[in-house]
Amino acid sequence: MKIENNVFLVTGAGSGLGAATADMLVQAGAKVVLADINQEAGAALAAKLGANARFVVTDVSNEASAAAAVDTALKVFGGLHGLVSCAGIAPAKRIVGRDGPHGLDDFARVIQVNLVGTFNLLRLAADAMSKGQPNDDGERGVIINTASVAAYDGQIGQAAYASSKGGVVALTLPAARELARHGIRVMTIAPGIMETPMLLGMPAEVQEALGAAVPFPARLGKPAEYAALVKTIVGNAYLNGEVIRLDGGIRLAP
Ligand code: NAD
Numbered sequence: 001m002k003i004e005n006n007v008f009l010v011t012g013a014g015s016g017l018g019a020a021t022a023d024m025l026v027q028a029g030a031k032v033v034l035a036d037i038n039q040e041a042g043a044a045l046a047a048k049l050g051a052n053a054r055f056v057v058t059d060v061s062n063e064a065s066a067a068a069a070v071d072t073a074l075k076v077f078g079g080l081h082g083l084v085s086c087a088g089i090a091p092a093k094r095i096v097g098r099d100g101p102h103g104l105d106d107f108a109r110v111i112q113v114n115l116v117g118t119f120n121l122l123r124l125a126a127d128a129m130s131k132g133q134p135n136d137d138g139e140r141g142v143i144i145n146t147a148s149v150a151a152y153d154g155q156i157g158q159a160a161y162a163s164s165k166g167g168v169v170a171l172t173l174p175a176a177r178e179l180a181r182h183g184i185r186v187m188t189i190a191p192g193i194m195e196t197p198m199l200l201g202m203p204a205e206v207q208e209a210l211g212a213a214v215p216f217p218a219r220l221g222k223p224a225e226y227a228a229l230v231k232t233i234v235g236n237a238y239l240n241g242e243v244i245r246l247d248g249g250i251r252l253a254p
Contacts, residue, residue: 001139001234004029007077009069011060011087011121014041016196017146018086020223021230025084026052028231031077035060035069036087060087060117070124079132083125083143084230085118090198092157107160114164115171118145122175122186130182137237140183144233145172147190149247165190169243176241185240187233192247195220214248221248 008025012018014036025032026049034049035058036042046055054076058069073080089110095102122143129141147168154162168188176186193199193210199220200207211219229246233239245251 001081001135001137001142001237003082003231003234005031006081007031007033007073007079008082008084009033009035009073009080009121009125010084011035011058011069011117012146013055013086014038014045016086016198017191017194017223017226018084019045020227021084021086022053023049024224024227024231025082026050030082033069033073033077035066058087060085060121061112063120066117066120066124070121070128074128080125080128081132081141082234083121083141085121085143085145087117088114088146088198090158090161093160094157095159102159107163110160111164111167114161115167118168119171122171126175126179126182126184129184130179134183138183139185139237142185142187142234143175143179144230145186145188147188147243149190149192149245149250151190153251172243173241180240185237187239187241188243189226189229189233190243190245190247191221191226192245192250193220194226194246195222213253214250215252217248219248221246 008030010022013022013034022034031052034042034046034055039057042055046053056069056072059065093102132140134140145168148165150158150162151165151169172188
């Protein structure tokens, strides 16, 4: 699928990986709906990106709010060809003891935003895409979810987060299988340790230690590297139903 002149919806577009993706897509000639719960950040980026960007304040975990974001793509830009779901939260909480106990409300909120929110956008976007015109390849749309390496290797404090991201990994295959018949591809990116506000709140020495844990290159991943992978996935119609780790080979670490 080409990026130029096609319409994309990016959630979590106000910050980090979503912001880098929205930026990349607009620079490559797409029309982009930026969806984020953070009004200030999303509106500021949309204003910077110009007429091909439109911000809609969105809570991905809310049905009506997510539907309004999809409707904006259809009404303002005349269609929807791509969804990149980056909205997410990652509060650290232990199950018992210090910083605990992990309340059910905390756990449910993380699942609600990261997993239910991803499914919410996926189903609404797929419905809109399935009614669109296919391109010469028969392709109607591409959906890219964001999981995390925590889905495979969750750390202390990540019970809810890792569970939610494991759900996003598991969602990939059934969604890709079902939506293939509509000409819609479904892919998931599982990032490692990326240099975004989600991580930059940590002390410098922690960031350094995290970067050094990556075999090569021994540093944090850059949002532009995530956006570059989105570009590759969108452009390559033969990539489907796959979870791609973007982690500098962190699982190779001894
Ligand atoms: P970030 O905190 O910089 O950006 C996340 C964005 O999501 C924010 O703008 C926030 O306002 C928005 N958001 C939060 N809740 C929302 C909701 N209910 N509805 C709509 N928007 C909402 O984080 P990031 O690092 O760019 O993370 C992007 C995605 O990548 C997340 O799903 C995260 O779990 C995942 N991820 C990040 C890393 C990392 O190291 N940064 C690693 C693995 C996975």
